[in-house]
Amino acid sequence: MNSRIIYSLTILLLISTGTAFGQESLISVQTDDKIYDEGDTIVISGHVTTIVGSTPATLQLFSDGNLVDIAQITIAQDGSYSHTVIAEGPLWKTQGDYTVRVSYGERNIAEAEFSYSPRSAAIEKTVNFEVDAGNHGTFDVKYTIKGAAIKDIAVNPDIFGLTVLIESTDEGIVTLELPRDFIGAEKQDGKDDTFIILIDGIEVEYKEEAVHSESRIITIDFEPNDSKIEIIGTYVVPEFGTMTAMILIAGTASIIVLTRNKLQTSI
Numbered sequence: 001m002n003s004r005i006i007y008s009l010t011i012l013l014l015i016s017t018g019t020a021f022g023q024e025s026l027i028s029v030q031t032d033d034k035i036y037d038e039g040d041t042i043v044i045s046g047h048v049t050t051i052v053g054s055t056p057a058t059l060q061l062f063s064d065g066n067l068v069d070i071a072q073i074t075i076a077q078d079g080s081y082s083h084t085v086i087a088e089g090p091l092w093k094t095q096g097d098y099t100v101r102v103s104y105g106e107r108n109i110a111e112a113e114f115s116y117s118p119r120s121a122a123i124e125k126t127v128n129f130e131v132d133a134g135n136h137g138t139f140d141v142k143y144t145i146k147g148a149a150i151k152d153i154a155v156n157p158d159i160f161g162l163t164v165l166i167e168s169t170d171e172g173i174v175t176l177e178l179p180r181d182f183i184g185a186e187k188q189d190g191k192d193d194t195f196i197i198l199i200d201g202i203e204v205e206y207k208e209e210a211v212h213s214e215s216r217i218i219t220i221d222f223e224p225n226d227s228k229i230e231i232i233g234t235y236v237v238p239e240f241g242t243m244t245a246m247i248l249i250a251g252t253a254s255i256i257v258l259t260r261n262k263l264q265t266s267i
Contacts, residue, residue, distance in 0.1 A: 026050050029045070036116050045083070056073055131154065131182075145166070163231075168225060171224055175217060178231070180213075184235055197229065
């Protein structure tokens with residue numbers, strides 16, 4: 001009787017184990033990013049746990065159930081594979097979520113998703129933002145932004161500059177025209193100096209697009225989920241006073257020491 005019970009349990013264990021192995025996919029898939037714009041390069045990669053001869057993997061790319069791309073991918077000897085897709089062409093017109101489906105052999109399927117925006121959906125807005133200047137009334141900061149929305153621009157006397165609050169879900173760019181009467185960065189001899197730009201407390205580079213007698217135009221790149229841009233100069237709105245470039249360096253040194261340039265590689 002005991003032998004029958006043991007035999008039955010063994011059979012059940014083998015069945016359950018076989019079912020578990022049967023449900024386990026032999027292939028994985030991933031993309032190098034989760035958000036792409038038109039013209040971007042999409043790198044699709046993964047790994048096969050058990051190589052079956054020279055069998056290739058089949059890749060299919062879907063948007064709302066419509067096939068966008070299909071390819072046969074060779075599996076390397078170590079089980080890895082990689083495929084590159086350029087997000088452009090007549091089939092890349094729909095904004096939204098796209099599904100990457102890779103199959104290998106029978107019933108071995110892996111999927112990954114990403115979001116895509118064509119150029120027509122990447123809207124650039126150029127508007128004036130009215131900034132409160134206290135006793136001096138208000139002044140306008142003209143800006144153009146792509147990939148985010150500006151929530152507020154405020155004078156920040158503590159940094160002799162402006163704080164720009166954004167809501168970003170994608171990487172993007174913002175161009176700001178800064179009126180010299182209200183904000184600037186100058187050396188002791190009155191010549192233009194560089195601004196210090198912080199995004200969420202981290203110093204980043206910026207590009208000076210144009211220099212006019214009444215304004216300076218700068219462009220700043222930002223990344224997904226960035227929220228606060230600080231533009232540090234040597235003066236902001238006359239009522240808040242001025243400071244020399246030397247004082248600016250001393251006043252912001254503690255901030256910069258604790259931050260890292262976004263272009264540096266994380267340790």
